[in-house]
Amino acid sequence: HTALVEVRGEIGGDTEANADNLTTALRSAFEDAGAQAVVIRLNSPGGSPVQAGLVNDEIRRLKVLHKKKVYAVCEEMCASAAYYIAVGADEIYVDKASMVGSIGVLMDGFGFVGIMDKAGVERRLLTAGANKGMLDPYSPRNPQHEVFAQAMLDQIHQQFIAVVRQGRGKRLQESPETFSGLFWNGQEAVKLGLADHVGSLDILARD
Numbered sequence: 001h002t003a004l005v006e007v008r009g010e011i012g013g014d015t016e017a018n019a020d021n022l023t024t025a026l027r028s029a030f031e032d033a034g035a036q037a038v039v040i041r042l043n044s045p046g047g048s049p050v051q052a053g054l055v056n057d058e059i060r061r062l063k064v065l066h067k068k069k070v071y072a073v074c075e076e077m078c079a080s081a082a083y084y085i086a087v088g089a090d091e092i093y094v095d096k097a098s099m100v101g102s103i104g105v106l107m108d109g110f111g112f113v114g115i116m117d118k119a120g121v122e123r124r125l126l127t128a129g130a131n132k133g134m135l136d137p138y139s140p141r142n143p144q145h146e147v148f149a150q151a152m153l154d155q156i157h158q159q160f161i162a163v164v165r166q167g168r169g170k171r172l173q174e175s176p177e178t179f180s181g182l183f184w185n186g187q188e189a190v191k192l193g194l195a196d197h198v199g200s201l202d203i204l205a206r207d
Contacts, residue, residue: 002205003029003038011047011081019054022085026058030066038062040089041073041201046080046102049156056163059088073201074098079183083194084160087167092195093204094186100194103164104181105157107149110137168193 005025011017029038040059046052063070072078072089079102086092094100116123116138123138134145161179165172172178172193189195 001034001036003032003035004201005029005038005040007040007042007044007082007085009044011044011051011085013048013051015047017044017047017051019051019058022055023058026055026062030062030068035068037069037071039071039073039201039204040085041075042078042082042086043075044079044082045077046082046084049081049084049105049160052081052084053159053163055085056088056167059085063088063090071204073199073204074100074186074195080104084163087164089167091197093197093199093201094189094195095200096185096187096198098186098189099183100186100189101183102181103160103179105153105160106181107153109135111141112138113140171196 005022007017007022009015009017013019026038026040029035059070062068069091070089072086072092074082074086074092074094075098076095077099078086078092078094079099083101083103113123123136125133125136125139127133131145131148133139134142135149157179164179173191175192178192178194184192184194186195186198190198
């Protein structure tokens with residue numbers, strides 16, 4: 001039979017799709033003597049690069065240890081951290097209308113300084129450590145803090161890119177858009193080398 005591991009919803013330390021749950025399921029799948037291969041079915045918009053990285057590392061370790069092929073099957077969405085996991089597979093299957101890619105990193109937030117000024121509210125923030133209040137949404141923007149945060153995001157992005165290149169190898173048709181955060185439908189993802197085949201879980205398991 002084919003062993004199946006599900007990755008559904010947001011990937012995060014406090015969600016169902018966390019590294020502890022997924023790596024435990026993967027180990028069970030690989031250790032199953034009757035499993036001819038392991039399939040990871042993904043339907044996720046992404047989430048934590050840390051959790052995804054832990055899962056990707058475990059997929060690569062288990063492949064070497066058990067000598068079994070791993071297939072990723074992407075359904076509606078296989079974006080960002082979900083794609084980070086998918087590239088650990090030997091082959092990636094997608095639906096022609098799946099959303100695939102979004103190879104990028106983001107950090108979002110809000111700034112309330114203007115509203116506070118209009119309301120006559122004063123922010124009183126005390127810190128021990130010059131940078132402890134970094135990116136505080138109630139304080140004015142600090143260019144030095146933003147440069148530091150951007151450098152950190154760029155480093156994580158390069159880690160993501162390295163994992164994609166390692167997983168996809170020469171199949172990947174790189175362009176300036178590949179690692180820009182864009183995503184594509186499944187049919188286009190196959191053309192770009194982000195995926196290998198258009199197909200479903202049933203087709204893959206039957207084959």
